[in-house]
Structure formats: structure tokens, C-alpha cells
Amino acid sequence: MKNHWLMKSEPDAFSIDDLKRKKHEAWDGVRNYQARNYMRDGMRVGDKVFFYHSNCAEPGIVGIAEVATDAYPDPSQFDPKSKYFDAGSSRDNPRWMLVDVKFVKKLKRTITLKELQADPELDGMVLVRKGSRLSVQPVEAAHWQHILTLE
DNA sequence: GCCAACGTTGGC
DNA sequence: GCCAACGTTGGC
Numbered sequence A: 001m002k003n004h005w006l007m008k009s010e011p012d013a014f015s016i017d018d019l020k021r022k023k024h025e026a027w028d029g030v031r032n033y034q035a036r037n038y039m040r041d042g043m044r045v046g047d048k049v050f051f052y053h054s055n056c057a058e059p060g061i062v063g064i065a066e067v068a069t070d071a072y073p074d075p076s077q078f079d080p081k082s083k084y085f086d087a088g089s090s091r092d093n094p095r096w097m098l099v100d101v102k103f104v105k106k107l108k109r110t111i112t113l114k115e116l117q118a119d120p121e122l123d124g125m126v127l128v129r130k131g132s133r134l135s136v137q138p139v140e141a142a143h144w145q146h147i148l149t150l151e
Numbered sequence B, C: 001g002c003c004a005a006c007g008t009t010g011g012c
Helices: A016-022 A033-042 A113-118 A141-150
Strands: A004-009 A024-026 A048-053 A060-067 A100-112 A136-139
Touching (some): A004 A060, A016 A060, A016 A100, A048 A141, A060 A113
Antiparallel strands (some): A004 A136, A048 A060
């Protein structure tokens, strides 16, 4: 049984169009343990991912991606020049893991946060929980299916 | 740009 | 182990 996920990205930094162009992307820079754990322990190659635009004029789900690799150490944690450098991590015992994702499709329209919040079918979804900031989060199968019907 | 909510750090 | 201070996320 495959799991479903949602991953947030700021479109100014990396948008669904960037993923479409590059086809494939290492999801680096996650520095939250819960999000890391989902990538490291929960994700399997082939799992589907909602691509979500955050911190922008119209936050919402804009596309679908797919987990393309197993988890491996995020290279940026070892790079002193990277803003994601973590002096507390070592190659022997890396703190941060990531997966690569690949482009599947761009939705015909943005399914906005506003409509997701207003939809009673999505009660309890991590994304719409008050104060939820997780940038990598699981999506229940029923919620996934329902959201697909909204496109 | 503001600020509420949350996670992390570090003093004690 | 508590909790205040700080930094970050992300909607608005």
C-alpha cells in the first residue's frame, strides 16, 4: 500500500514549473525532524506527492510529484557555504536526510488553501490544522482521492 | 511587513 | 527536565 504526501515549497525559491523543467529534484534544506522522519522512514519510491506552493499570493496545491529515490543524506548539510550547512552533523552520522522527487503533472488550476480549509471532507488534514507548519506531511488516502476530484 | 504558532536552544 | 528566549514558518 503506497502512502501519499504533501510537500511545501515557496514558488519564489522552487516552483512546480521549476520541477517541470528539471524533471527531478533533490528535496534539500529540510531542517525539521518530523519532516525528515517522514522522508526517511515513511516514503517509498513511487509514492505520490501533492506539490504545494506556500508563502505566496495564492497558496495551494499546484501539481503532483512522485518519490523517485530512497532517502539519503542531504549533501547541503556538509557544505559550509550552503545556508543549510549544519556544523553539528557529520558524514559518519548525518542528521538530515532527503529524497529526490520527480515531476508527474501540473494541475489545470491551483486548488487553493482557502477551499481546502473550507471543505468538510478534509477535516483533520494536517495542512488545514491550525498552526500546522510541517513542510513534509502525510495525506490520508481518502483525502488524496477527494482532492483529486476538485481539480 | 506583521505576527501567531511552533520548534529548538541553552541556562539553571 | 523546565521554560524563557530566540528563530522560523507561512498566512494574511
